[in-house]
Amino acid sequence: MSGAVAVSAWWTPLAVVLLGLFVWAAAALDGVLTARAGGTHRGAALVRPVDATVRLLRQRRVVTLSSDRPLWRIGGAGLLVAALLMLAVTPLGHWTLSDLDVGVVWFNAMDVAVWALVWLTGWGANSVHPLVGGYRFLALALGYELPLMFALTAPPIAAHSLDVGVIAGAQGTVWNVVWMPVAFVVYCVGVLAFSVWGPFAAPIEPDIAGGVRADLSGVDRLLFEGGRLALLVAGAAFAVPMFLGGGSGPLLPAWAWTLVKTAALVAVLVWLRRRLPVLRPDLLLEVGWLVLLPAALLQDLLVAVVAVWVR
Amino acid sequence: MTLQLVLLVAAALFAVGLYGAISQQVVVMVMMGLEVMINAVILAAGAMWWFLAPDPTGQVLILVVLGAMTIEMAMGFAVATLWHRAKNSDMTDAATDLAG
Amino acid sequence: MLVDIVFWVLALLAVATAVLVFVVDSMARATYALALSFVAVGLIVLLLNQNYAGVITVLMMLMEMAIMAVYMVMFMGMNPALMPMSMVHSNRVAIAVAAVTFVLLGGGALLVDWPTRRGAPPADLTAALGQALMGPQMLVMIAFSPVMVATIIGGVVLASHRSRYDRFGDDLDRRPPRDPARGGVGR
Numbered sequence A: 001m002s003g004a005v006a007v008s009a010w011w012t013p014l015a016v017v018l019l020g021l022f023v024w025a026a027a028a029l030d031g032v033l034t035a036r037a038g039g040t041h042r043g044a045a046l047v048r049p050v051d052a053t054v055r056l057l058r059q060r061r062v063v064t065l066s067s068d069r070p071l072w073r074i075g076g077a078g079l080l081v082a083a084l085l086m087l088a089v090t091p092l093g094h095w096t097l098s099d100l101d102v103g104v105v106w107f108n109a110m111d112v113a114v115w116a117l118v119w120l121t122g123w124g125a126n127s128v129h130p131l132v133g134g135y136r137f138l139a140l141a142l143g144y145e146l147p148l149m150f151a152l153t154a155p156p157i158a159a160h161s162l163d164v165g166v167i168a169g170a171q172g173t174v175w176n177v178v179w180m181p182v183a184f185v186v187y188c189v190g191v192l193a194f195s196v197w198g199p200f201a202a203p204i205e206p207d208i209a210g211g212v213r214a215d216l217s218g219v220d221r222l223l224f225e226g227g228r229l230a231l232l233v234a235g236a237a238f239a240v241p242m243f244l245g246g247g248s249g250p251l252l253p254a255w256a257w258t259l260v261k262t263a264a265l266v267a268v269l270v271w272l273r274r275r276l277p278v279l280r281p282d283l284l285l286e287v288g289w290l291v292l293l294p295a296a297l298l299q300d301l302l303v304a305v306v307a308v309w310v311r
Numbered sequence B: 001m002t003l004q005l006v007l008l009v010a011a012a013l014f015a016v017g018l019y020g021a022i023s024q025q026v027v028v029m030v031m032m033g034l035e036v037m038i039n040a041v042i043l044a045a046g047a048m049w050w051f052l053a054p055d056p057t058g059q060v061l062i063l064v065v066l067g068a069m070t071i072e073m074a075m076g077f078a079v080a081t082l083w084h085r086a087k088n089s090d091m092t093d094a095a096t097d098l099a100g
Numbered sequence C: 001m002l003v004d005i006v007f008w009v010l011a012l013l014a015v016a017t018a019v020l021v022f023v024v025d026s027m028a029r030a031t032y033a034l035a036l037s038f039v040a041v042g043l044i045v046l047l048l049n050q051n052y053a054g055v056i057t058v059l060m061m062l063m064e065m066a067i068m069a070v071y072m073v074m075f076m077g078m079n080p081a082l083m084p085m086s087m088v089h090s091n092r093v094a095i096a097v098a099a100v101t102f103v104l105l106g107g108g109a110l111l112v113d114w115p116t117r118r119g120a121p122p123a124d125l126t127a128a129l130g131q132a133l134m135g136p137q138m139l140v141m142i143a144f145s146p147v148m149v150a151t152i153i154g155g156v157v158l159a160s161h162r163s164r165y166d167r168f169g170d171d172l173d174r175r176p177p178r179d180p181a182r183g184g185v186g187r
Helices: A009-038 A043-058 A069-088 A103-124 A128-159 A164-169 A181-194 A218-243 A254-272 A281-310 B003-023 B027-052 B056-087 C002-021 C027-047 C051-076 C091-111 C125-134 C138-159 C164-168
Strands: none
Touching (some): A009 A043, A009 A069, A043 A218, A069 A103, A069 A218, A069 C027, A103 A128, A103 A164, A103 A181, A103 A218, A103 C027, A103 C051, A128 A164, A128 A181, A128 A218, A128 A281, A128 C051, A181 A254, A181 A281, A218 A254, B003 B027, B003 C002, B003 C091, B027 C002, B027 C027, B027 C051, B056 C138, C027 C051, C051 C125, C125 C138
16 A cells, blocks of 8 residues: 655656646547537537637737736636646656645645635736626635535545555555545536536636636636646546546556546546536535535545444 | 744744734734734744654644634634624724724 | 755745735735745745645635635725725834844844754654644644634624524514525525
8 A cells, every 4th residue: 555656856747748638638528519519510629729729829918907917817827837736746657746745635725726816817807707707716616615625535534644645555446436426526526616617617607708717818818728627637637546546457557547537537527517507606605515515524424434443 | 944044034924924913004904914923923833843842742733823813814804894894994093992 | 955945935935925915005916925925834834844734824825815805805995906005003113113023033043042853753744643633632623623613603693794583584484584695405
């Protein structure tokens, strides 16, 4: 039951490249599903991420009047940084960039950083619709964050450690998702929420003219949209050592299984966007505190009883 | 990174926080001064723990200080909200006379 | 060597952003300068080998500052445009007191004859901290629980605009309750 092996920091570009590939794949999948729902040609949807990237890079940056430029740009660009910092503690098979012994808490800290970043993107533009979007995000965040924190506590209770590599190794043949499904569902809800994706897209909804991303254009827009997808990918990648057994599986090496499981979970999360309606923040607040939080706490109780009993 | 250096940084933070807590007129800014002071206490506690007595018992102090700060902020903002609702003001000078 | 450089960068960042809190013009900038100061101190604590305490400091402070920014905007109500915001009283007294405090504390830090290190850190610090909290230091956890509950109840009671009687009527019998927006679970 050993933890992951920390590799040198020179492997960071590989992590960035893998993140970029997954973000591109997620965007392409989203485009294909949108095209299929809209009845348009699917092949073009596969190339759309590249098209959008090039177009946004060439587009002129719009700046609003008296905007708080440093805070605005930090908010938009920070999402990618937060996603990369999340990936820094996620093992790829047996290797990890940082063998922090409180990796789960670090991941939690990075997803709380998203609170600050999305609000700053909404505030910095000095414009009504992004501000409303930023406040909507904080309202959603108050509802999902505590259940997410308690869902993240369940695998460490079972593995007796906050080290992500140790949690991945401790699962053996019975993955955590099998006997802590409530924690897994609440965790996926949290991932969807902190990437402002799917049912939690109220901060960027068309009814407030795009919300937080209303006044973003050009490279800032690219960083924000890329950051959202990067957070989705990082959240899905973190679910693999926490709930889906890490790199375990027959035939393929550990890193390949990690990538396969991450890809599967990213595909499911992207697909959910078209299946679930966008939730209103004030409705979600009650659901989060009265349904998700007690469920997560009961799950933690069950896991703790099993962990003490088995020992 | 010796104990003296870290404590010097903590002393600087404490002094900045004290300036803020004394000089600011708005309730929220006074609270931010208090936060900076507690920040300094956390840093000093961490430094003294590592350099003088690295026993697990000592780390609990940092958690206690964090908890105390959370409680202080929660109650402070509750009172500030109530005050703002009653008097539509956020100035500490006006709050010295709470009656009426 | 690298640790020393990182420490100096973080220390200067912490003090500079703490000063910026009271100097900048906009409330969002003040709040996030404070957040940056806290993150810097959390990372220094991480450097001092206290992983759990450091990361928890970063986590809690980012969340608190995000909420505090909302409160600052609510109370002070200015737009993000950079308006001059110097609202101080007894500025010179405050600076004098702060300077004297710094000289006293800093002088104490440098001149006191600190004892030598007693004991060595345990091998698995986080596990040792967890076991200390659940064992000899459980009084801390026990004391915190009712204090936290009291804080939640006190905060809600102080800040809540509408009471049960506004929602359920004078005899507490009106169902469904009269709320401006319906809740998500149909209450």
